Amino acid sequence: MQEQEKFLEELVLMAEEQQADAILMAGDVYDSVNPPAAAETMFYEAAARLTENGRQLVVISGNHDQPERVSAVAPLVSRRGISLVGLPTSECVRLHVPRTGETAVIAALPYPSEARLAELLAGDGDETELRIAYSAKVGKLMRQLSGAFQPDTVNLAMSHIYVLGGLECDSERPIQVGGAYTVDPSALDIGAQYTALGHLHRPQAVKAGGMVRYSGSPLAYSFSEAGQAKSVMQVDVVPGGIPQTEELFLTSGKPLVRWSCRGGLEEVWRYLDEGRDRSAFIDLELHLGEAMSMGDIQKLRKAHEGIVHIRPVYPGHEAEELVSSRAQMPVHELFRKFYQRQSGGAEPEEELVDLFMSLVSEDEERRDGEAE
Template identity: 60%
Template sequence: MRILHTADWHFGRSLEGRSRLQEQEAFVDELVTIVKDEAIDLVLLAGDVYDSVNPPAAAEQLFYEAMSRLSDGGKRSIAVIAGNHDHPERVSASAPLAARSRIHLIGMPTDEPIMVDVARTGERAVIAGLPYPSESRLRELLSEATDETLLRSAYSERVGRLMQRLGGFFREDTVNLAMSHIYVLGGLETDSERPIQIGGAYTVDPSALRVGAQYVALGHLHRPQRVDGDERMRYSGSPLAYSFSEAGQAKSVIVFDAEPGKLIEPRELLLSSGRPLVRWTAKGGLTEVYGWLEEGRDARSWIDLDVYMTESMTLQHIQQLRRQHEGLVHIRPIYPETAETAEAGGLSREQLPAEELFRRFFSRQTGGAEPDADTVQLFLELIAEDDESASSQDTDIANERLEGGEGQ
């Protein structure tokens, strides 16, 4: 059978308020073409179907349209597990209806594998599918131990035991696969995927997933990559770049042929449907930026712009830049007095306001996600209350914690 591995669609996600729906629709079109051209028998979607537990209606509609088109009336099987951004019950709510079209939707961790029969080859795939295994979803509390190593060990071992149970259904005459939405130790993160964790407690050692599967399909990290140098344990990555930390990354899906007892040789198929995310640094000021715009540089890209200025940037400057390129997402002026520190990595902690410190801390702790306005406001209200009752010593401690978070 021929299998395609994809993950981290994040339908409903925007970029600083800019809709990505058209790009996501284009990705679905591209994926439908790929599965037809490659004669795919089984699609593995390793979590994060949506970007939030309560996605907009358009995102849900796009997902169900994608499932319908990919399954092609039940001619092709699909296995979907929930990710950390998904509400598990929302993912699995339509499972009884979807099953009629050979679409398997799994929301919560279970000790039953996914069984897929492929009529074209007469083969059966046994999938040890583990949706995002948060402690609550595993219905198991973290150990009361405070040592981070012990916490990580307990969680990783718990995941390993569950995977071993699922792997117990593997047989010599079946195609044996594993799939999970999880952060495996050693994976390279970008700024748009990692959830808030207690230290490193929600990381899993690669050995926990080695349960005899011929291929391990992973979701959660948005950069396509092998895990621990293992060619057959992979993150497919997201189909679109969802943060500027992914600027320049090639996006792809993984395709491979699988037979019982045979070695799998995965290959990457590059995607082209998403708009690139690029960073511009204009040391020549606005004149240099206008020159780039006139020559049509990165015309279909989303752009993060740093522009060196010797005079104040006005609202008129910003409006003119945005009129010339609607893809300019961030426009940051850099002035002579801050240029040196900016080139060295940004302003010092002492120069940053509390709101910016919190944004950086939140971004680091979540792998680059941006806090929404309500979260920022709640933080500001909390520190305002703290200021009324706490001493300046408490403020110093808070700043030290923020600084420590940025260095993780």
């Protein structure tokens, strides 16, 4: 909660300093469909502050959210410049900007789950057919929304979806089963000048028609995000113009670090005495010759409240730990690590990763055919 509060404070200051006309939040207002009252209070207070001095806020629901809950107060806040869109609708969001006299038209599509689309995609179709059907439906909805675009308006789009080719993190809950609920980038080729996406936690651009980007999460939610620079994207655009963008980096989140202490508890206590990573969250891998006592664990957690995980490793268990961690790793991440090891640390190009994943997919299809 403290980190969230600090981020929202930083976002409000950014909006004021940059003289933002509008803020777009592309889903996942909350972490669950039944958020605690404190989280709702924090969101409403932040929304009120973000819309001071004529600024406007547009929010869509994500896969974590209960859509009706997000939009429940829409009638009360719409006059304050807050647009809350919980369920997919055929109506665009329209913003009039007094500062410039311009109008923005936003094709806003909240997380389009199977239930929210009121369409049964499961059944006899294979995964490829399901994905194509889902992607086509999303593309149809986006094209319907883009019908409101005009040459003299700022034309934007936003959604909470998983576009093929995006890089995931461990902390993202799956929004598709077996890869069926993914969207082809062509579904977003609707003539928007800028498309703001939510869901993936890593900030990244999407190879699609026009300028399409995931802002990423404002905070790191798992140690798979350690080292990621969190940011918000500032977009300056006029009707018919090419957007000018600037990535504004955030400083409010705590760093995530991993300690691998082969020297056992003695090494950990030396780190703590040195004050190492005092403000960070820590994933502690601790090599031991004998089991830790509950007293040892409690002392460590009391000495540094940021210790999140304590993972003891005993002699002979290293290989087992390595196999287990690899088994839980996404295929594309395994390939990246293999490439780095073989090339001495170089990062593979995205085209190479995509090619490898397409070969994996072809191999799986071949095996499925042989099994039948």
